Amino acid sequence: MHAKTKPSIVFLHGSGTNPDIFRMQTRKLAALLQHHFTLHYLAAPLPRGPGPGVLPFFEGCGPYLTWMDDSSAEAEKEYWDGSPLFERLLEQIKRLSGPEGGSAGAGPVVALVGFSMGGKVAMELTRRLEGEGDRRIKMVIPVCGTVPLQGGFDEGGARNETKEKGYREILGRGPVKAKSIHLIGEDDPWRPESEVLVDFFDETGRSVIRFKGAHHMPLDDALNRQVARMILAACKDG
Template identity: 70%
Template sequence: MTANPKPSIVFLHGSGTNPDIFRMQTRKLSAHLEPHFTLHYLAAPITCDPGPGVLPFFEGCEPYLTWMDDSSAEAEAAYWNGDSNGLLGKLVEEIKGLGGGDGGDVVGLVGFSMGGKVATEVVRRLEAAGDRRVKVVVPVCATVPLQGGLVKGGGKDETKEKEYREILARGVARAESVHLIGERDPWRSQSEMLVDFYDEKGRSVIRFKGEHHMPLNDAINSRVSKIILTACKIA
């Protein structure tokens, strides 16, 4: 163990990818962060089909993984409402356990798509327990629990809407946040909704000219890294 280990940042991939794919997708941002942080890419626990845009570029890069079963409102609600022994509770404990070896405490989370809403709930659960180790969260093209109650065609599902409102009512995250939202992302409306899960005093919103992907623009990634460094008092 080093005398002064670097603080850690956790990366949570989107549904239908995996840590190796996410390392490639976040290469621009990680290049800015690696000198200052230990980066941890965690693997979701459930195998699934490849996600949007994964094929054909990442063909043969199995297994493709997801954080939850969102095939129905009831299945997804079980993820958010589970106890400490559930999948979300186990992820929270895994993140709390990081920091050994050459890595310091986890001070930031970066989550793409489904990983963005998972990162949001992780920090809210930590904060609810009085744990403020996470200083900043970066949801990228993120979705929201229960798709915000939305269903295909723009209608409402009463079960989804009820569960979504209950989840939102549990309180906002106090950690600083940087929301990266693709202007042409098919899930943009969900990314905009997730902003409300964070305290307005500490949130930044960066909209970029792109679809459902990590932004590769150097200026944007440099800007995000500076916000992270400042939030973690490294700048």
Template identity: 45%
Template sequence: MRPKLLFLHGGGTNAEIFRIQSGKLATLLNPHFTLVFADGFHESPPGPGVLPFFDGAGPFRQWMYDYPVMPEVVDWPELDRMAAILETQGPFVGIVGFSQGAKAGMLLLRHLERATGGHSEVEFFVSVCGTVPFRGPGTGEAEHEERKAMYEQSRALGKLKTESLHFIGESDPYRAESELLLEEFCDPMSRRVVRFKGAHHMPSEDAVNKQLARMILQSYEGV
């Protein structure tokens, strides 16, 4: 039986859309892994870049309420529901998250590490254009202090020790968040980063997808 990878979509899409968005990577991984695409818990408006291509492909979903940022909470209440996905559809050797899905994956794995004393059955975590809790310290005067305080509370819970792979788009408007997720929330001893020429989307270049697939295989095989 092939090992499983859990794919977590970004905010404002859904599992089937993410399956299409990840098509090139999935083609490379399918010979080695069973890919499981999960749906977010909450309905939402379509996310950035979803329309018009995926018009009619809803309902669109998200993992958490993080826009506007104030509804987000440090103790994400869906952590147990996320853990149930691992239990009922796993076991999984890795989690691949895009945008908000990467944030959800990081929060889940950090929660499991804290609950088990630093150990998780998930061997590695992949963030593609990942966003960060509370979108990082804000710049707006009205919300800056509260937002910054919540960000710092989340950061103080510790860094993810599970091996992490970070693919960051050089022209991604959310790149600053991806960099914070890398630097502030993932242990420097167990993280690797690739910056690719792209915006806020799954990589489209064949060479980048091959590199990502190769790194995932290396993480699984312990190379």
């Protein structure tokens, strides 16, 4: 790799936010990574209202975006079965992961950081690439990640047969082999989904860090330094 070229990390925001908001939310981690990696913040393709915790701090910071239509099990399952939205995002990752990278001085993508919905999108992107024999993604970092089809349950915990079938099908496609760091908020309302998302990754390469907080990026300086060190150790050897 050329001396002036830095490997890339892609950041995938949560539902109901956007890249600019995610830059603010990840500022502590990004500050520790920016000298070693080129950071790319991608925009989801669909409009929606502000996501959980976005208002009032980010009022007027729209448009607010989402990766998929998850208003029903059927709509979300279309995304996981290779919708045009997912395929376009996959092609975007491939372009950034090419030998020339995504911009001047940017090398191939070696890690994905995904918050909430972005966490499960990062998981499936990595699995698809691995299925095609592409192992450039060395680490996935789901932060307060959610699970395809909500782990088979509706809001409130009622079992949904359509969601459960689809969720089991996706889980049954095999684990992601890339290393992973799962950041899970102890008071996150979506913590059960974050815990389940761990199972989508190979147990030999996954690390779980539970932090004091809810559905947000962790703000603790020591924790961010720990995560940055782990990412650097896994990804900076290419």
